[in-house]
Amino acid sequence: MTKIIIPENNDQVLEAVQWALGDKAQLDVRGQGSKLGLGRPTQADHILDISGLSGITDYQPSELFITANAGTPLKDIYAALNEQNQQLMFEPPDYGSLLGGMSDQGTLGGLVACNIAGPRRVKAGSARDSCIGFHAISGRGELFKSGGKVVKNVTGFDLSKLITGSYGTLAVMTEATLKVLPSPENTRTVLICWENGSISDKLGNQAMKEALVSTNEVSGAAHLPAKIAARSDVEYVKSTGCAITAVRVEGPAPSTAYRCAALKAIFSKYGDVEELHTKKSKKLWKEIADVSYMAANQNSAVWRLSVPPTEGANVVRRILENCEADVMYDWAGGLVWLQANETDYASQDSVRQSVAKVGGHATLVRASDELRASANVFQPLGSYMAGITKRVKDGFDPEGILNPGRMYKGI
Amino acid sequence: MLMPKPNGATIAKRDEIICALQSIVSDECVITDEEELRAYDCDGLMAYKQIPLIVVLPETTAEVSKILKYCHENDVKIVPRGSGTGLSGGALPLADGITLGLGKFNKVLDTDFDNRCVVTQPGVTNLAITHAVQHKGFYYAPDPSSQIACSIGGNIAENSGGVHSLKYGLTTNNVMGVELVLMNGEIIRLGGKHLDSQGYDLLGVITGSEGLLGVITEVTVRILTAPETAKAVLLGFDTSEQAGDCVAAVISAGIIPGGMEMMDTFAIQAAEEFVNAGYPLDVEALLIIELDGPDVEVEYLIERVSKIAKDTGAIHIKISQSEEERMVFWSGRKAAFPAVGRLSPDYICMDGTIPRGKLSEVLSGMSKLSKKYDLRVANVFHAGDGNLHPLILFDANNPGEFERAENFGSDILRLCVSVGGVLTGEHGVGIEKRDLMGEMFTEDDMKQQQRLKCAFDPNHLLNPGKVYPTLHRCAELGRIHVHKGGVKFPNLPRF
Numbered sequence: 036m037t038k039i040i041i042p043e044n045n046d047q048v049l050e051a052v053q054w055a056l057g058d059k060a061q062l063d064v065r066g067q068g069s070k071l072g073l074g075r076p077t078q079a080d081h082i083l084d085i086s087g088l089s090g091i092t093d094y095q096p097s098e099l100f101i102t103a104n105a106g107t108p109l110k111d112i113y114a115a116l117n118e119q120n121q122q123l124m125f126e127p128p129d130y131g132s133l134l135g136g137m138s139d140q141g142t143l144g145g146l147v148a149c150n151i152a153g154p155r156r157v158k159a160g161s162a163r164d165s166c167i168g169f170h171a172i173s174g175r176g177e178l179f180k181s182g183g184k185v186v187k188n189v190t191g192f193d194l195s196k197l198i199t200g201s202y203g204t205l206a207v208m209t210e211a212t213l214k215v216l217p218s219p220e221n222t223r224t225v226l227i228c229w230e231n232g233s234i235s236d237k238l239g240n241q242a243m244k245e246a247l248v249s250t251n252e253v254s255g256a257a258h259l260p261a262k263i264a265a266r267s268d269v270e271y272v273k274s275t276g277c278a279i280t281a282v283r284v285e286g287p288a289p290s291t292a293y294r295c296a297a298l299k300a301i302f303s304k305y306g307d308v309e310e311l312h313t314k315k316s317k318k319l320w321k322e323i324a325d326v327s328y329m330a331a332n333q334n335s336a337v338w339r340l341s342v343p344p345t346e347g348a349n350v351v352r353r354i355l356e357n358c359e360a361d362v363m364y365d366w367a368g369g370l371v372w373l374q375a376n377e378t379d380y381a382s383q384d385s386v387r388q389s390v391a392k393v394g395g396h397a398t399l400v401r402a403s404d405e406l407r408a409s410a411n412v413f414q415p416l417g418s419y420m421a422g423i424t425k426r427v428k429d430g431f432d433p434e435g436i437l438n439p440g441r442m443y444k445g446i
Numbered sequence: 447m448l449m450p451k452p453n454g455a456t457i458a459k460r461d462e463i464i465c466a467l468q469s470i471v472s473d474e475c476v477i478t479d480e481e482e483l484r485a486y487d488c489d490g491l492m493a494y495k496q497i498p499l500i501v502v503l504p505e506t507t508a509e510v511s512k513i514l515k516y517c518h519e520n521d522v523k524i525v526p527r528g529s530g531t532g533l534s535g536g537a538l539p540l541a542d543g544i545t546l547g548l549g550k551f552n553k554v555l556d557t558d559f560d561n562r563c564v565v566t567q568p569g570v571t572n573l574a575i576t577h578a579v580q581h582k583g584f585y586y587a588p589d590p591s592s593q594i595a596c597s598i599g600g601n602i603a604e605n606s607g608g609v610h611s612l613k614y615g616l617t618t619n620n621v622m623g624v625e626l627v628l629m630n631g632e633i634i635r636l637g638g639k640h641l642d643s644q645g646y647d648l649l650g651v652i653t654g655s656e657g658l659l660g661v662i663t664e665v666t667v668r669i670l671t672a673p674e675t676a677k678a679v680l681l682g683f684d685t686s687e688q689a690g691d692c693v694a695a696v697i698s699a700g701i702i703p704g705g706m707e708m709m710d711t712f713a714i715q716a717a718e719e720f721v722n723a724g725y726p727l728d729v730e731a732l733l734i735i736e737l738d739g740p741d742v743e744v745e746y747l748i749e750r751v752s753k754i755a756k757d758t759g760a761i762h763i764k765i766s767q768s769e770e771e772r773m774v775f776w777s778g779r780k781a782a783f784p785a786v787g788r789l790s791p792d793y794i795c796m797d798g799t800i801p802r803g804k805l806s807e808v809l810s811g812m813s814k815l816s817k818k819y820d821l822r823v824a825n826v827f828h829a830g831d832g833n834l835h836p837l838i839l840f841d842a843n844n845p846g847e848f849e850r851a852e853n854f855g856s857d858i859l860r861l862c863v864s865v866g867g868v869l870t871g872e873h874g875v876g877i878e879k880r881d882l883m884g885e886m887f888t889e890d891d892m893k894q895q896q897r898l899k900c901a902f903d904p905n906h907l908l909n910p911g912k913v914y915p916t917l918h919r920c921a922e923l924g925r926i927h928v929h930k931g932g933v934k935f936p937n938l939p940r941f
Contacts (some may be wrong), residue, residue, distance in 0.1 A: 096698065152642075157641075161642060163647050163650055180888075190875060190879075199647060293742045341640045369641050396644040416645060423634065
């Protein structure tokens with residue numbers, strides 16, 4: 036019978052894993068379960084719910100880090116950081132509504148385990164760049180740690196990187212330390228409104244590239260084709276009927292004003308150029324981060340493609356030759372979101388092959404449990420990569436008791 | 447420092463190994479002559495020397511793959527080497543091991559400005575990457591002080607830092623992809639021109655793995671557009687506490703400077719005598735804070751930083767008025783090591799990281815240790831990210847003084863760990879800090895790290911004797927200790 040184990044402290048997590056190891060029982064390791072829709076569905080004997088391990092244990096704003104138990108709700112983390120005018124630099128997205136659940140859920144452990152990042156990825160890196168230390172219990176039933184609380188640290192292998200994005204398949208994280216940075220004083224967004232509603236995505240990608248290679252320290256660059264822009268809740272973006280390219284700058288007020296003007300000058304050749312200030316700007320980038328434009332119609336499949344930025348539009352063009360889909364671009368074209376009405380095996384192959392051709396990978400983010408269980412959710416690995424992946428897994432969880440199959444079959 | 451006992455059987459079949467290598471690479475790429483081998487007998491940690499069994503200098507990935515496969519199958523140890531500038535002995539040769547030099551991998555392969563990255567071979571120097579892209583206003587951000595000589599492959603192996611890492615990150619935050627040859631000869635690619643690599647973040651663990659996991663044969667790094675302008679402000683304080691307060695106050699004000707460097711009295715005086723940078727000599731601590739970005743931002747922030755400095759007690763405040771003056775401010779800091787070196791026959795450079803707020807505690811602890819060991823110490827400090835570089839002065843001609851300096855250094859690192867810091871911020875563990883790993887990690891911590899090693903190199907043939915004080919056999923590490931036997935774990939809440 037499936038048990039739900041909710042440990043209240045690290046010793047109990049240790050006991051639970053040791054017990055599972057002894058019984059050769061598999062564990063579905065989760066926090067609040069807000070990202071269970073990511074990856075393949077795990078078929079485990081029992082649920083190990085670590086949301087009871089909650090609380091910020093060490094937050095020193097002037098040291099630029101925060102340490103918290105893995106089950107700490109993200110909203111508690113954000114509240115503490117807000118109070119000190121600081122933030123997680125990788126702009127964690129909230130996929131709650133995209134995945135058909137509630138917003139404002141999730142734990143620190145889940146965020147780190149899934150290694151997701153929002154639009155600021157182009158400037159500030161991902162969760163893996165912010166995670167500088169952790170404590171965990173391996174699938175061998177042993178407590179171990181890696182990293183520390185200082186950013187500059189090369190003592191031993193950087194297991195913090197490995198644990199970030201491992202979807203709980205290597206160890207049960209009990210505590211994580213993330214670096215934090217001051218929130219920017221000011222945020223501004225420059226919008227290009229492409230008058231011709233049917234402009235090619237290629238032009239949007241071109242404009243984003245020009246922004247990124249300028250000296251304006253862009254911290255977000257997204258392109259919303261007209262159909263997607265119409266789904267925005269930001270009045271201007273929604274109402275023009277145009278495709279919209281959005282480029283963000285953050286920093287001290289005089290600096291953002293200056294950079295905003297410089298970007299407008301670059302973009303004036305493309306059409307109407309508009310500016311969004313702090314509040315509306317934040318709203319727009321939250322929509323983009325959360326991919327809220329694709330939250331409706333939960334039966335449709337959603338793909339996430341990570342490709343070289345200049346290839347974004349090319350890859351999409353090739354994919355659309357074989358299937359119908361809505362698309363949007365983040366990360367200056369390097370992150371493509373694709374919403375397709377149906378995903379059969381043939382269209383999956385088309386997506387994977389188009390992406391592999393340019394060097395990148397595709398993730399089936401939203402699809403039925405049945406499809407996610409039977410298909411590859413992540414880009415399949417070549418034989419050497421599959422081999423080293425399995426050997427790494429075996430070093431941490433030799434009996435395969437932690438989140439079995441969540442990433443790949445057998446991993 | 448004890449290295450693993452050389453394997454006599456390997457040494458005995460040296461000729462056979464040479465033949466095998468000559469069948470893989472051209473003859474002139476296999477170095478066997480003792481005089482020529484001597485050029486490889488140490489890296490930047492020159493206190494330790496060892497002539498390698500053989501040096502091989504492959505020219506292609508296929509050759510590297512064949513060499514590793516041969517070593518894997520014939521149980522021969524191998525030590526990868528870039529430019530040999532590392533400061534922790536990571537490339538120290540082994541008497542029974544082949545040193546595999548990547549110096550012939552010296553070409554920049556692709557400058558892709560549109561995707562803001564450069565694809566290069568690993569033997570290319572750090573600075574050469576910037577040289578390849580600066581005509582279009584780009585640069586490669588991590589700037590270790592050896593950047594003119596150190597190779598990008600070595601930077602990845604060590605996860606090198608530099609003075610700008612607070613704002614622009616370490617090597618690990620600027621590497622996008624590698625081609626890696628595994629010990630069994632398999633060639634894999636991790637990451638690339640896209641932003642997120644897939645699956646387990648093996649790129650993240652390769653970076654900083656000190657040549658223990660594989661050999662890098664190609665690299666993709668991110669390049670940035672050079673900031674419009676940069677200005678520095680030179681600040682002098684009566685006490686290091688005040689300087690530390692200033693650093694904390696700048697960060698608390700939400701400002702992340704491009705660089706934030708501190709020097710103590712000894713380092714200031716040595717540098718000033720050496721290069722005449724115009725440093726004040728009546729202060730206990732000197733701070734150089736550099737702001738970079740658009741002109742308007744730099745002007746705005748430098749004013750705020752100057753005000754913060756005044757409020758925290760700076761008695762000297764000087765803002766660079768020209769690019770030349772900014773370079774002069776930096777000249778003393780950049781020459782600090784040789785400047786201090788001039789005052790002493792020998793010195794060793796330590797490398798620990800501490801929480802910024804513990805600076806004055808650590809400095810006073812260090813001056814106590816200085817008295818105890820009767821050796822002088824000068825301090826330069828990447829204040830922005832808490833990375834300390836104490837320079838311990840000694841004379842190797844005095845019997846016992848080198849050992850005393852090493853023990854002093856070890857005590858400094860123990861002090862760093864005891865205040866919540868770490869053993870090494872950017873130089874790596876290598877052999878230098880290997881035996882101190884237990885100060886930071888438990889036996890279980892280190893065993894788990896070594897299990898990662900086993901996934902890549904099950905026979906411990908790649909760079910053995912480095913980083914980890916005890917080499918556990920992988921078979922032993924793989925054993926699972928099951929806590930079975932009727933224990934019902936009564937404390938577990940179950941639902």
